[in-house]
């Protein structure tokens with residue numbers, strides 16, 4: 001028999017501040033704040049990145065060490081920063097707009113581990129990223145202004161999370177059947193439709209789906 005939903009995984013029926021509360025209650029919030037404080041709408045940005053963490057973490061728990069590529073992570077690499085503080089994954093942020101002096105000063109000030117970046121478009125770094133030592137690879141596209149299916153075709157990947165804003169037909173897959181999808185009412189922005197994808201070509205697909 002399926003186990004009943006707990007209060008933390010039951011989807012909210014209307015917009016919810018749950019992600020914000022969960023973030024702000026933790027000590028790690030003080031390290032995150034300098035990056036998010038620079039946003040015009042910090043609550044929006046925090047809940048978008050936290051949505052990626054919540055949905056991907058359910059799959060990340062099914063493997064040991066892993067790498068997360070954060071594509072279109074913006075100037076402040078906020079999703080990579082969040083995952084570096086909240087998970088044991090190795091994180092790489094990829095965006096042509098990355099503010100390298102700012103993220104490197106933040107990393108050094110808070111002694112952040114497993115946090116790297118590549119300044120540039122994914123297509124310029126995909127070959128090198130695919131050559132990195134073999135590990136399960138997760139990908140985030142948090143309001144990334146990219147064509148998700150095209151960018152995934154460049155990568156060796158196991159699972160991905162995408163959150164759509166202005167270009168839903170490109171930011172949501174047209175190619176894969178999502179493992180999970182929906183409207184995340186904990187995301188405090190207008191674009192809150194998300195998909196969680198498992199690569200059907202991945203040798204870990206069954207493991208990630210929890211199929212023995």
Ligand SMILES: C[S@@+](CC[C@H](N)C(=O)[O-])C[C@H]1O[C@@H](n2cnc3c(N)ncnc32)[C@H](O)[C@@H]1O
Nearest residue numbers: 072073074094095096097121122142143144145
């Ligand atoms: C709306 S911003 C989102 C930034 C960040 N994820 C956030 O939510 O604050 C879209 C980002 O996609 C990035 N982008 C566009 N094309 C890209 C590409 N080919 N590879 C990597 N990033 C790209 C842009 O530079 C921009 O920072």
